[in-house]
Amino acid sequence: MIKVRDLYFSYGRDKNYAVSGVSFEVEKGEILGFLGPNGAGKSTMQKILTGLLPVQQGEVTVAGHDMRRPGRDLFNKIGVSFEIANNYHKLSGLENLAFFASMYEVPTADPMALLRMVGLEDAATRRAGAYSKGMSQRLVFARSMLNRPTIWFLDEPTSGQDPAMTQRVKEIVLEERERGVTVFLTTHNMQVAEDICDRVAFINEGKIVDLDTPRNLKLRYGEQFVIVEYRDAGQLKKQIFSMGADKDRAALAALVGERPVETIHSQEATLEEVFIKVTGRALRG
Amino acid sequence: MFRRLLSLTQRDLRLITRNYYLAIVVILALLYALVTRFLIPADLSPQPAVVLLDSTGAQAMRQLYERAGGGNVIVAGSADEYDRHLEAANRIGIKVTGSVMPERIEVTYQGWETEKTRRLLEASLQGQVAALTGAMGTAFPVFQRTVLRPGQVAEQPPFNLALVPIFIFSEAVLMGIFLAGALLIAEKEDRTNRAYQVTPAGTAEYLVARSLAMGVLALVFTVLLNLLTTGLAGNWAMILLLVFAGAVVTTIFTLIYAAVFMNLSQFLAGSILAIFVLSLPAGSYFMPAFSPVWMRVLPSYPIIFGLREAYFPSGNPGLVTTALGQLGITALVLVPLAMWALGKQLRGGEA
Numbered sequence: 001m002i003k004v005r006d007l008y009f010s011y012g013r014d015k016n017y018a019v020s021g022v023s024f025e026v027e028k029g030e031i032l033g034f035l036g037p038n039g040a041g042k043s044t045m046q047k048i049l050t051g052l053l054p055v056q057q058g059e060v061t062v063a064g065h066d067m068r069r070p071g072r073d074l075f076n077k078i079g080v081s082f083e084i085a086n087n088y089h090k091l092s093g094l095e096n097l098a099f100f101a102s103m104y105e106v107p108t109a110d111p112m113a114l115l116r117m118v119g120l121e122d123a124a125t126r127r128a129g130a131y132s133k134g135m136s137q138r139l140v141f142a143r144s145m146l147n148r149p150t151i152w153f154l155d156e157p158t159s160g161q162d163p164a165m166t167q168r169v170k171e172i173v174l175e176e177r178e179r180g181v182t183v184f185l186t187t188h189n190m191q192v193a194e195d196i197c198d199r200v201a202f203i204n205e206g207k208i209v210d211l212d213t214p215r216n217l218k219l220r221y222g223e224q225f226v227i228v229e230y231r232d233a234g235q236l237k238k239q240i241f242s243m244g245a246d247k248d249r250a251a252l253a254a255l256v257g258e259r260p261v262e263t264i265h266s267q268e269a270t271l272e273e274v275f276i277k278v279t280g281r282a283l284r285g
Numbered sequence: 286m287f288r289r290l291l292s293l294t295q296r297d298l299r300l301i302t303r304n305y306y307l308a309i310v311v312i313l314a315l316l317y318a319l320v321t322r323f324l325i326p327a328d329l330s331p332q333p334a335v336v337l338l339d340s341t342g343a344q345a346m347r348q349l350y351e352r353a354g355g356g357n358v359i360v361a362g363s364a365d366e367y368d369r370h371l372e373a374a375n376r377i378g379i380k381v382t383g384s385v386m387p388e389r390i391e392v393t394y395q396g397w398e399t400e401k402t403r404r405l406l407e408a409s410l411q412g413q414v415a416a417l418t419g420a421m422g423t424a425f426p427v428f429q430r431t432v433l434r435p436g437q438v439a440e441q442p443p444f445n446l447a448l449v450p451i452f453i454f455s456e457a458v459l460m461g462i463f464l465a466g467a468l469l470i471a472e473k474e475d476r477t478n479r480a481y482q483v484t485p486a487g488t489a490e491y492l493v494a495r496s497l498a499m500g501v502l503a504l505v506f507t508v509l510l511n512l513l514t515t516g517l518a519g520n521w522a523m524i525l526l527l528v529f530a531g532a533v534v535t536t537i538f539t540l541i542y543a544a545v546f547m548n549l550s551q552f553l554a555g556s557i558l559a560i561f562v563l564s565l566p567a568g569s570y571f572m573p574a575f576s577p578v579w580m581r582v583l584p585s586y587p588i589i590f591g592l593r594e595a596y597f598p599s600g601n602p603g604l605v606t607t608a609l610g611q612l613g614i615t616a617l618v619l620v621p622l623a624m625w626a627l628g629k630q631l632r633g634g635e636a
Contacts, residue, residue, distance in 0.1 A: 050483050072485040080483040086476035090303035091296070102292035103484035127303075143480070 001151050001182040002026040002049065007058035009044055018044040020206040022058075028150075031173065031183040033197035035190065035275060041206040042186045043083065043155065049184060050080050050153055063151050076106045079149030083156040083186070085136035089129030093120050093139050096128055097146060104147045114142040117172065119165065134160040141169065145176075152176060155186045170196050190271040200271065204279040214271055221274040225267045226252060230259040289486050293494030297468070301502060304471075306464050310456075310506045317452045318513035327443035334359055336378045338367040342385040345417050371395075371433065377406065378431075387414060387426040396434035403430070442597045449514050450592035451567055453524075456510075457503035458531035458588055459563060462556050465499050465536040466543045470552050488627045492540065492620070496533040503532035515596060523595040523605045530612045531588040535563070537619045538584070544626040566590075587611040 002025065009019040019041045026032045036042050047053040049062055051070050060067035065074040087096050097111035115124050118138040123131065128139060137160045144152065154173070158166040173183060173196055187193055193200050194214050201211040210217060224243040229236060239255065241248040243266075255261070269277075301307055338361040339347035350358045359376070361367035371378045371393060378393035392410065394403060407428065418425055472478045481491070507528045511521070542559065546552035566586040569576045570593065580586055591608025594601060 052479060052482060072487055075483055075485040078483065080480075082476070082479065084476060086480045088296070088300065088477055089475065090300055095299070099292055099296050100480065100484060103289055103481070103486040105485055140480075 001028050001030075001063055002032075002184060003059070003061040004049075005059040007045075007048065007055070007060060009048060009053065009056050011044075013056070017206050019048070022203075022206070022208050024201060024208060024211055026182055026184060028182055029177060029180045030198045031177055031185060031196055033193035033200035034184065034186045034203060035188060035193055035200050035271070036203035036279075037188060040203045042188075042203055044206075045203070046080075046153055046155055046184065046186050050078065051075070073105075076104055076147055077149060078151045078153060079144035079147060080153045081141045081144035081155060081157050083159060085131075085133070085140050087128040087131075087136055087139050087143075090127060092125045092127050093131070093135075094124040096139060097143055100143050101146045106147055108146050109148055111142075111146070114145055115139075117145075118142045119168070132160075134162065134165065137161065138165065138169075145172075149181065151182045151184070153184045153186075156189070157185070158187075158189060158192050166192070190275065194271050202275055202278055209278050217271065217274050218269050221269065221277050223269055227263075227265045227267055228252065228255060228261055229263040230255060230261045232259060236262070286490070289490050290494055290497075293486070293490055294497050297494055297498035298501065300468060301464070301498060304468075306502065307505065310460070310502055311509065313456055314506045314509035315513070317456065317510050321445050321449060321452070321510075321514045325445035325448060327445050334373075334376045336361055336367055336370040336376050337381070338364065338378070339381045339387075340364075341381055341383040341387055346379075346381045346387055346414075349413060349417060379410065381426075383426065386418065389427045389429065390414065391429040391431055393431045393433060396432050446515055447593075447597070449510065450589065450596050451570060452510060453507050453528060454531070454567070454585070454589050454592060455564065457506045457528050458535055458585070459560055460506070461499040461503065461532045461535040462539045462559055462563075463553070464502065465495055465539045466546075466552050466556060467549060468495070469540060469543050470546060470549045474548060488624050492537065492623055492627055495540065496536045499536040500529040500532045503528050519596040520598065520605070523602075524592065527588060527591050527595055527605065527608055527612075530609060530616075531585075534584055534612050534615050534619065537616060537623045540623045541619060541626045544629055584612065584615045 004025070005023050007019055007022045008017050010017045022041075022045065024032070034042050034045060044053065048055060048060060048067065051067060051074065055068050062070070063074060063077045065071060087093075088099070091099065093115055094111055097114060101108040101111055112121065112124060115121050118141055120135060120138055120142065123135060128136060131139065137157075141154075141157050144154070152173075157173070158169050161169060170192060173185070177183060177196075185193065185197060197214060199211060199213050200217065202209045202217075210220075212220070226241045226243060227238060228241065229238050231237070241252040243249065256264075334357040335350075336359045337347060337350055339345075347360055350360065359370050361370055367378060367380060370376055376395070377398070378391075380391040380393065381387045382389045382391075390410065392403075392407060407430070411428070414426060472481075504525060507525065511519075511524065539556075539559075542555070543552055546555055563583060563585040566580050566583055566589050569580060569586070570589050576586075587604075587608035591605045594604035594608075
């Protein structure tokens, strides 16, 4: 559904690339997470894929449309949720959705049903300018579903949401994936990526440094640990063993045979730890 | 396409209303109406100089004017001198004839004076003559009116109403610059332009809808001000057509040049220059002799003169059709530029 080949983009049209030599593909019904710190090139990538920035060098195809000349029909097929809420402040939530629904040439979802889906039904007639940050973000998220897109671009969809709403957003994304929707998720929230993405791409300084399933990335770069709690002379003690080291594995076996073990927890590296290991940069900042 | 256009126009009208643009326009129309009706005098005509030729034996009128010491009275010594003085366009002649006392008074006008001005002058003159003849016990002289260039100059509208086309031009037409620009910059600042750009709707529909909305706003102002000042006078259909077309063209023009501004304060500063340039033809409105070529090529020039003709017909309807034609040509030139600039602006100026 999305094909990117050897893509370069520079805002100054010089050698200072915001996106540099990026290639990847996203299959139908797949959720691809695009992960990276601020300024890594995530938003630039999404803008190119949604036609907000031109293709300068390389090839980009979205839903069969060459993004050098995508044509307006592409926008009947894609949905875009922006990181920074961009609603008409003087229109109500319902008016915002009704207006954008009327822009499409395909059957659209019922605006009120979408508002209900994201918990905004009670604020439907309130002006969007009076919404909180989280509500505004949910309105943008709902707007991106108006045309029932087959390719869905989500930029930080859980930004400003409480845990319950974050969970709801993740559920909606997974439901859409079940419907066959392809999702391109841009985020620096590793937990969200880990929970819902089929594959994730690590982007740093405009380049994809790795792309795989979260599990494979963690297996490849992360270290598995086992944390054991045991009694020693009546005192509760805790010890961590690396599963990658022969010495630790032998020590664990010895401990289990010699001491009364109370708990054993396996612990794998988080995506964030893997990201830091791969790029040398933290995700936030 | 039509559904989208309707939705876009509806959106713009809602934004216009909820941003208080409509309220501002209504208040402005009421203020202009008040100023026009109650603060600006109907007649501001400068007093013309009077050329007096008194060929009576007693020279009573001449003595009367000389005693009055009016600075704008020229006393002619002969008929030739009298005729020579009347060659100047801002002079009115009073020729008094009679053997001893005035028996015949001929008032000669240039042709540009309003009927009201003429009647006021004649009434004043009759008063003076009546006082003179009454005192001398002679008969009231015969009055005669001569117009040197009849019909050459149209009847001038009252001064206050003559300003209405200028008010309409400056508010109904030029307001498109501020309001259309403000809406566009707001969309840039709150990034709704990007949300629009990722829908199948295009720049053409956006341009048409924004122009329609601004046209409607200009019509609201025009209708209100007209009803409260000139009433049903003038050619309403032509007035409304010109105002609408003018508002559309200035909106298109604004959408082009607003491309270079990233925020509202920059845009407002730039708009002052645009409005200054577009307002220059208002000078020609008051001094028709001052119409240099560079001023006539400004799109605002034909609007101003077309509006004057539509409000106060002088028998030259070509001025209105010329104005509409020039606006049409201007629009044809500006629309492709606007499409390009708007496409760039809707993408946030990053392309």
